[in-house]
Amino acid sequence: GIQVEQSPPDLILQEGANSTLRCNFSDSVNNLQWFHQNPWGQLINLFYIPSGTKQNGRLSATTVATERYSLLYISSSQTTDSGVYFCAVERGDSWGKLQFGAGTQVVVTP
């Protein structure tokens, strides 16, 4: 099956800092999503981004499908950004079955 690798596995940031999270995938994909899992376990959609660039407030994401990677940018981080960030991909023939990476644990300190 398709492999999804996220880096770094852990990230500690001071409030106000910027950071970049990376997601590499091993095959062409039909769908790529970024999620944020809060400390209570709820997964929140951040971006649906199979290709191109999107921005939502302090967060932005870029997927370069031809090179099989995606980046999530967090700017001016806040303590509420803490949690685990997951990248998940779907192949074109899989009808919505997402393959998740192991996630990046982000801790933002005051």
Next chain:
Amino acid sequence: DGGITQSPKYLFRKEGQNVTLSCEQNLNHDAMYWYRQDPGQGLRLIYYSQIVNDFQKGDIAEGYSVSREKKESFPLTVTSAQKNPTAFYLCASKTRDRRGDTQYFGPGTRLTVL
């Protein structure tokens, strides 16, 4: 409000017992999914259903069973055959669209086997 609900939030089970986790959605989505999450890991697919009365095994279906009698509901039964059932279980749904779409997740159920 439209969304996905899961119940219960916490569940404790004795070894050898079957338990059923509830997942309900009012988003009018065709497809529904069950994932399992172990500490420090990503989500793994247990079962999925593209349409009522149809479901397929995911990557880790052994020891689990599902039903899809109504569009809104996709309950998961964790059977006594599941060797290590303690985990966080998440249900999701999406519209049936080959172009791809966003999956929406419920709040999850934490199952602990005593």
